[in-house]
Amino acid sequence: MISVSNLKKSYDSIQALKGISFQIEKGEFFGLLGPNGAGKTTTISILSTIVEPSEGTVSIAGFDLKKNPAECKKTIGVVPQEIALYNELSAYDNLLFWGGLYGVPSAELKTRSEEILKLFGLYDRRNDKVKTYSGGMKRRINIASALLHKPVVLFMDEPTVGIDPQSRNLIFEVVEKLHKEGMTIVYTTHYMEEAERFCDRIGIIDDGRIIAQGSLEELKKSCQMKETIVVSFVLLSDTIFDQIVSEWKDLKRIENSIHFYSSNVKSDLAKIIIRCSETGLDIVHIDIQKVNLETIFLSLTGKQLRD
Amino acid sequence: MIKLALKDLKLFFSDKRSMLLTFAMPMALITLFAVVFGGTGGGKESRKYDLLLCDLDNTPASHHATAQLDSLKSLNLIPEQLENAQNLIKKGKKDAVLVFYKGFADSMVAGSALPVELQYDEAKEAEVGLLQQSLIPTLMMLPFSDLGNIPNMMQNRFDKMMGNAADNKLKNDMHAQFDSLYKTIGKGVSSKKNVSADKGKDVAQSFGMGSEIKMTKLVSATNDNSVGLVQAVAGTAIMMLLFSVVGIGASLLDEKQEGTLKKLLYSPLHPNSILFGKMIYSNCISIAQLSIMFVYANLVFALDIYHHLPSLLLMILATAYACSGFGVLLASIAKSRQQVQGLSTLIVLVMSCIGGSMVPTFIMPAFMQKISMFSVNYWGIQGFYDIFWRMLPFRDTTFLSRILVLALIGSVLNLVALKMFNKNILKMT
Structure with missing residues (x-):
């Protein structure tokens, strides 16, 4: 559905993209993660046709972006990070306007707008001016306005920033529904749990390059990261710790706790508990720290996602 | 688009504040300026200028002249002693005094130059200029009244013109020719009491008075619109329009x-369509604003708009187009609303000042009148003067040239705006 090859973009002396390539299949939910300034927005801006690449090729739904930008635009929907609506117009009028730009026939647009307003739980307030809406409600309309022309590909740039839990859950439901219906979604977010929850595949971008891509499991494997079993004891003597070290190489002691690094948590956890029981150690607490995007990201980039 | x-x-019609600023504010200002420029009270009741009159001759001829002047709608004659009158002028309480010196009646009979003087305050030249427009045609007509002696007047004028260049024989021959001519057309001017202003003017011109009457070309004789009202409506409407289009831009x-x-x-729209959309919007509001201002002037101040409707519509379209271009260009150049506001206030005020929105260009010095041509206001205001004051027909080349200039200004501004808009879009993204 989307093919990006050796994409480069320079702004004067700054090279924002240094040759990124990735493929997104039809119906796939693709997450694009990266710290600020990594090149996410530039990538999304190029894919959504408002920025011309310096080099490289992009095709969306079979249309070459350079040769046929108008057709590309018709197939995509963009949910920008900022809430881009006309506050003095009602939600319904906003939808009619934004949908109208994509050439949706008037009657169909009206029906579709009403359906979407119902989907986002805003039908009852459809005639209220957007300026009277809460931040979460505006976010919902912001997303809704990108769906009126039934895009094949949806770009969502941080769609849940700064909203209330109710709106967030509603947006999640809609996003999941769209995904199930077969829409291809490209999603950027700072929230790891969102990426982990929705994304079939993730591309991690840093300093203008894709440094890793694949499913969560594939990323884990490629990073060779292990999960951590943290066992805390009432008292941990040096003698006993030395015994454990001799039997278990990949671990680290932090005061009365031991961090065991494991590739197979289930079997290793049982072994640890049995061994501790045999040595007479009183376990206070056990915590399993799974490998997640945050740790993968940290491992790959050396930065927190919000850096 | x-x-x-x-x-x-x-969006505009849902914003009551914008509506108020676009329509109500200009109406209020037009009302204010119309009062200031003396254009209120409808076209038929134009402002009367106070003129002190000192009749030192005190003869039937001077009384007749006084009566003639007193019959003018534009004058309010106030008889006064010369010394008192001069004091009043020196104190700034009055603008001018018209003095009929002794020998006024004799001059009428002899057909020589009338001993008349207008004494005025130099600081009130603009007002006096308007006074002169009312005075001169009436004074020029006095020799053609019952008390005047036209043949003598013509002979005197001829002698004055020729000086020593003509010998007595030639002068006598010419005097005889004048007598003959006067007798031939005598019947035509015998009913001169009833001669209309226009006909009288023609008569005066036929007797070689054209050069003197030329400066008092009275368009007001056939015009119900007050110059003050035209100035107030056109000047204010264009100035306010410029402020509005800046806001729109x-x-x-x-x-x-x-x-x-x-x-x-992000949408399939061509980027230029976004600007074209703004231009259309700006033009619509501009046309609406100007139209409403003239309808308002018609309803409240009786400005006659219906006799000039095609010209008015064309002028409104051209002015709206030029002003819209200005607004869109400013928005394309500036990088923030704050910049637009600062820049526009300065430019609009300067353009309005030099272009004649605040004060009529005809009272400006000559060099300022030339500079004023560099403002949109000038061409718009002059166009509206052509329609309502000079009463130029729709196909008049002067009027059409103003339309052309406005259209050119609009086109150039829009083209530059388009270029700047594209440049700014690239910068933004």
């Missing part, structure tokens, strides 16, 4: 700031 313009119009920057411009660029 049309959808964008319709959206903007919808600045909405482009609001869109940029609020992210809707970027979102518009």
Whole structure:
């Protein structure tokens, strides 16, 4: 559905993209993660046709972006990070306007707008001016306005920033529904749990390059990261710790706790508990720290996602 | 493009404050300026200028002249002693005094130059200029009244013109020719009491008075509109329109700031369509604003707009187009609304000042009148003067040239705006 090859973009002396390539299949939910300034927005801006690449090729739904930008635009929907609506117009009028730009026939647009307003739980307030809406409600309309022309590909740039839990859950439901219906979604977010929850595949971008891509499991494997079993004891003597070290190489002691690094948590956890029981150690607490995007990201980039 | 313009119009009409600023504010200012420029009270009741009159001759001829002047709608004659009159002028309480010196009646009979003087305050030249417009035609007509002696007047004028260049024989021959001519057309001017202003003017011209009457070309004789009212409506409407279009143009920057411009660029619209949409919107509001201002002037001040409707519509379209271009250009150049506001206030005020929106250009010094041609206001105001004051017909080349200039200004401004808009879009993204 989307093919990006050796994409480069320079702004004067700054090279924002240094040759990124990735493929997104039809119906796939693709997450694009990266710290600020990594090149996410530039990538999304190029894919959504408002920025011309310096080099490289992009095709969306079979249309070459350079040769046929108008057709590309018709197939995509963009949910920008900022809430881009006309506050003095009602939600319904906003939808009619934004949908109208994509050439949706008037009657169909009206029906579709009403359906979407119902989907986002805003039908009852459809005639209220957007300026009277809460931040979460505006976010919902912001997303809704990108769906009126039934895009094949949806770009969502941080769609849940700064909203209330109710709106967030509603947006999640809609996003999941769209995904199930077969829409291809490209999603950027700072929230790891969102990426982990929705994304079939993730591309991690840093300093203008894709440094890793694949499913969560594939990323884990490629990073060779292990999960951590943290066992805390009432008292941990040096003698006993030395015994454990001799039997278990990949671990680290932090005061009365031991961090065991494991590739197979289930079997290793049982072994640890049995061994501790045999040595007479009183376990206070056990915590399993799974490998997640945050740790993968940290491992790959050396930065927190919000850096 | 049309959808964008319709959206903007919808936004505009949902914003009561914008509506108020666009329509109510100019109306209030037009009212104010109309009062200031003396254009209130309808076209038929134009402002009367106070003129002190000192009749030192005190003869039937001078009384007749006084009566003639007193019959003018534009004058309010106040008889006064010369010394008192001069004091009043020196104290700034009155603008001018008209003095009929002794020998006024004799001059009428002899057909020689009338001993008349207008004494005035130099600081009130503008007012006196308007006074002269009323005085001169009446004074020029006095020799053609029952008390005047036309043949003598003509002979005197001829002698004065020729000086020593003609010998006595030639002069006598010419005097005989004048007598003969006068007798031939005598019947035509025998009923001169009833001669209308226009006919009288023709008579005066036929007797070689054209060069003197030329400066008092009275368009007002056939014009119900007050010059003050035309100035107030046209000047204020254009100035306020410039402020409005700046606001409209600045909405482009609001869109940029609020992210809707970027979102518009995501859509299949061509980027230029966004600007064209703004231009259409700006033109619609401009046309509406100007039209409403003239309808308002018609309803409240009886400005006659219906006799000039095609010219007026054409002028409104041209002015709206030129002014809209100015607003869109400013928005395309500036990088923020604050910049637009600062820049526009300065430019609009300067253009309005030099272009004649604040004060009529005819009272400006000659060099300022030339500079004024560099403002949109000038061409718009002059166009409206052509329609309502000079009463130029629709196909008059002077009128059409103003339309052409405005159209050119609009086109150039829009083209530059388009170029700047594209440049700014690239910068933004």
